[in-house]
Amino acid sequence: MQDPIIPEPRPADLPLAREGWRGEIAATLRLSWPLATANLLQMLTYAIDVIFIARLGEAQLAASALAVALFGLVLWAMSGLTGAVAPLIAAELGERAPALRPVRRATRMALWLSVICGIAGMGLCLLLGPLMRATGQDGEIVALAAQYNLVIIFSLVPMLFNNVLRNFVSALDRPILATLITAGGIGVNALANYAFIFGNLGAPELGLRGAAVATIITSLVTVAAYLVAIRLDPRLHRYRILGRWWSPDWMRMWQIVRIGTPIALTITAEAGIFGAAAFLMGNIGATQLAAHTVALQIAALAFQVPFGVGQAATIRVGYFYGARDPIGIRRAGWAGIAIGTGFMLATASAMLLAPKLLIAIYIDPWAPANMALVGFALAYLKIAAAFQLFDGMQAVAAGALRGLQDTRIPMWIAIFAYWLPGFGTALALGFATSLAGIGVWIGLAVGLFTAALLLGWRWHRREALGLVERPLLRRSSS
Numbered sequence: 001m002q003d004p005i006i007p008e009p010r011p012a013d014l015p016l017a018r019e020g021w022r023g024e025i026a027a028t029l030r031l032s033w034p035l036a037t038a039n040l041l042q043m044l045t046y047a048i049d050v051i052f053i054a055r056l057g058e059a060q061l062a063a064s065a066l067a068v069a070l071f072g073l074v075l076w077a078m079s080g081l082t083g084a085v086a087p088l089i090a091a092e093l094g095e096r097a098p099a100l101r102p103v104r105r106a107t108r109m110a111l112w113l114s115v116i117c118g119i120a121g122m123g124l125c126l127l128l129g130p131l132m133r134a135t136g137q138d139g140e141i142v143a144l145a146a147q148y149n150l151v152i153i154f155s156l157v158p159m160l161f162n163n164v165l166r167n168f169v170s171a172l173d174r175p176i177l178a179t180l181i182t183a184g185g186i187g188v189n190a191l192a193n194y195a196f197i198f199g200n201l202g203a204p205e206l207g208l209r210g211a212a213v214a215t216i217i218t219s220l221v222t223v224a225a226y227l228v229a230i231r232l233d234p235r236l237h238r239y240r241i242l243g244r245w246w247s248p249d250w251m252r253m254w255q256i257v258r259i260g261t262p263i264a265l266t267i268t269a270e271a272g273i274f275g276a277a278a279f280l281m282g283n284i285g286a287t288q289l290a291a292h293t294v295a296l297q298i299a300a301l302a303f304q305v306p307f308g309v310g311q312a313a314t315i316r317v318g319y320f321y322g323a324r325d326p327i328g329i330r331r332a333g334w335a336g337i338a339i340g341t342g343f344m345l346a347t348a349s350a351m352l353l354a355p356k357l358l359i360a361i362y363i364d365p366w367a368p369a370n371m372a373l374v375g376f377a378l379a380y381l382k383i384a385a386a387f388q389l390f391d392g393m394q395a396v397a398a399g400a401l402r403g404l405q406d407t408r409i410p411m412w413i414a415i416f417a418y419w420l421p422g423f424g425t426a427l428a429l430g431f432a433t434s435l436a437g438i439g440v441w442i443g444l445a446v447g448l449f450t451a452a453l454l455l456g457w458r459w460h461r462r463e464a465l466g467l468v469e470r471p472l473l474r475r476s477s478s
Helices: 020-054 058-082 085-096 100-125 128-134 139-171 175-198 208-232 250-284 286-322 326-353 355-359 368-403 408-432 437-460
Strands: none
Touching: 020 058, 020 139, 020 175, 020 208, 020 286, 020 326, 058 100, 058 128, 058 139, 058 208, 058 250, 085 100, 085 139, 085 250, 085 286, 085 368, 100 139, 100 250, 128 139, 139 175, 139 208, 139 286, 175 208, 250 286, 250 368, 250 408, 250 437, 286 326, 286 355, 286 368, 286 437, 326 355, 326 368, 326 437, 355 368, 368 408, 368 437, 408 437
């Protein structure tokens, strides 16, 4: 039996050695802004698809929306699972940087897992047809969605590859690469949509399927861009993440699965309540559903920033968790929470002071035809403003706990918070009172408040709960 490897000194260039709160806040900001920007750019990539597909007609747009609803949920959940490589890499770097072999093997196993999850996810997405028929969707919509779905599922594996590589470069203090590559993907996606949907630039005219082809092309080009960037960057290249790609490390594979599965289920629980809220709003009225969609898109846009801060908090806390530095852990986590909630205070103010300007991102709020929709949306945005701080806090607190590789209890917190007090309140107030849609949004606020309260309490009690104590692991020598 091999002896545990003694930690090596950390090199001066590792983004760990920050002095005091000012240095930690600066380090968190430097890591989080490229990640948050990449999140916002990813939303723009999806918007490009909608813009091009909308030109085909309402049926095609509705069909793609149904397909993406399932595909997006599967992709998001699987990204949470494979993205668990980030706290593992961060902890290895914090303990014994540069940790070339452990980081390489963790990344390799995450790429392996991307293939496994991608294939499993493709199988889940093939349930779209039966799901649409079971919910009574129009036959034409079902046929169009099935055609689109059969193509877009082949982008799942490369998209998960991109997720792993994004976490790798971010943990190695190169988050700007994720921003630049995502920005470049927008142009590729727009050009591919233009070519394959309408048959331009010598490409075949594929209609709705052309949009799915564009997604595949964009995901493959993005993988290639990450690999080129990693090859050209000396710090990243020395990890040789594709070296001995056939060699398994089952211990690290299990670590990723153990940490990542609760993250995937947490994502499913959170996404599920917002999906369920849409169904509730649909039963209240079409105008209320449209207003709900607009208001939720604005809230989702704002959420991308604390979500990026939470990703940064996972990495920063993970560094100090690996270094067994409880003071660093405390600073990294609270710095992230302060930044995330501080930003959401600004978005809450914008929702209260200039809501129509935000609504104008999606529709004309001054058009007489939109008067009823805008009225509902304004009411929902007031509630969204009230839960902004809690949304930011729960996102970053969850990220900080992931840096401690603590995901199982946060998963149960999310399931409880969103589906018992959250969905229960939405159902009761939305249908047993005259509040209707406002009652549904109050339910969403209750769910986010409960999640923020419980996750914040767990983070505050991290030392008493023994979450900061990282065990010494025995390591393989290959």
